[in-house]
Amino acid sequence: MVVKKDARESRVARERLRAYEARQELHGRLITRRKRDNMFYGIAAAVVVALAITSQVSFATSHQPEVATTSSAVPSTAPTGDAAIPNASLAQNRVWTGTITINDIPLGVSLNGVAAPQAVASTISLATSGFYNGTTCHRLTTVGIWVLQCGDPNGDGSGGPGYSYGPVENAPADNIYPAGTLAMARQSGNSSSMGSQFFIVYKDSPIPADTAGGYTVIGQITSGLDALNTAVLAQGTKDGSADGSPLVPATISTFFLQ
Numbered sequence: 640m641v642v643k644k645d646a647r648e649s650r651v652a653r654e655r656l657r658a659y660e661a662r663q664e665l666h667g668r669l670i671t672r673r674k675r676d677n678m679f680y681g682i683a684a685a686v687v688v689a690l691a692i693t694s695q696v697s698f699a700t701s702h703q704p705e706v707a708t709t710s711s712a713v714p715s716t717a718p719t720g721d722a723a724i725p726n727a728s729l730a731q732n733r734v735w736t737g738t739i740t741i742n743d744i745p746l747g748v749s750l751n752g753v754a755a756p757q758a759v760a761s762t763i764s765l766a767t768s769g770f771y772n773g774t775t776c777h778r779l780t781t782v783g784i785w786v787l788q789c790g791d792p793n794g795d796g797s798g799g800p801g802y803s804y805g806p807v808e809n810a811p812a813d814n815i816y817p818a819g820t821l822a823m824a825r826q827s828g829n830s831s832s833m834g835s836q837f838f839i840v841y842k843d844s845p846i847p848a849d850t851a852g853g854y855t856v857i858g859q860i861t862s863g864l865d866a867l868n869t870a871v872l873a874q875g876t877k878d879g880s881a882d883g884s885p886l887v888p889a890t891i892s893t894f895f896l897q
Contacts, residue, residue, distance in 0.1 A: 722801030729760035735858075737766070737896035741776065741789075741889050742870060746839075747862035748821060750896065755808040758823050758833060758855045765790075765800055765835055766894040776889035778838075779872065782881035785842035786816075787872060788824055789891060790835045798835075805831030810853025816840045819864055823855040839864075841872050 730752030739746045752759040765771060776789035777796055791798040807830045816822060820840040826832035830851035839860055846854060876883035 724802045724804050725760045725764035727756040727760045729763055730756040732756065735759065735763065735896050736861075737894070739771075739860075739894050740892045741867060742887070743892070744866045744870060745863050746860050746867060748858055748896075749861050750821070750858035751809065751856075755855050755857050757804060758808055758857045761800075761804060761833070761835075762837070762857055763896055766896050770800060770835060771891045771894040774891050776839075776871075776891070777884060778882070779876050779885040780882045781875055784844045784846055785818075785872075786838040786840050786844060787867075787885070787889065788836060788838040789889070790824075790837050792835070796836070800835040803832050803834045805829075805833060805851075807852040808855045809857070810848065810855060814845055814848055814853060816844045816846055816854070816856070818842050819860040820856055821858045821860055823857060825851070825854065827851075839867075841868055 730750075733752050735750040735752055737748050737750070739748055750759045750762060752763075770792070771790060774790055774792055775794045776787050777791055777794050778786075778788035780786050780788075788796070792800075805825075807825075818840055822838055822840070823833045824836040824838050828850045833855060837857065838854075841864060871885055871887045871889050874886045877886050
């Protein structure tokens, strides 16, 4: 009986040892798996954060008002194009006032020919020639940067007056463009790519400078912005995105200056 009892106790002890070892092995695997999972989720979280940061940076650059998306553009200082570039003296070193009418909404404007003579001279030339009449505002941004971009004869952001010019004039040092700001669009990284396209800032917007600097501020919208906001801007884009064609088509009927 003693032998049998000892054998049974020995067997029970071995089973307990195997169970203990199995538990320890399982515990070790769980710890290893937990470490692996933690590493995986840590990497995944880092990737998500990196993607979020990249997305934000991409929005801050690719959604800046520009004539065309040209990430490889090389900054230039020489104006280009086939048509003659209006002489800066046309701005007469003074402030111009007038009206841009969009969807029958008159927007009072003031153009600073002292601070941005080349850009204002170009705008005066185009406006007085009737260039802008009938052109559309093809782009509306609604998150982070709040602008309505207008002045492209092609209606898709690809067109211009047949010339381009630079450099950047009168860009804000703090990269903040207050509501009502009227500024020239250009290509990313290209200070001499301004033409006919301009943008209206309808809410204070931080627009980061790039290698070419900031964006040329030609003046201000002095009245009518609230009406434009109600009729067009607040309605958002056609596809509901943060950057696209306005849901309510916006067309410039006249651009008058004096």
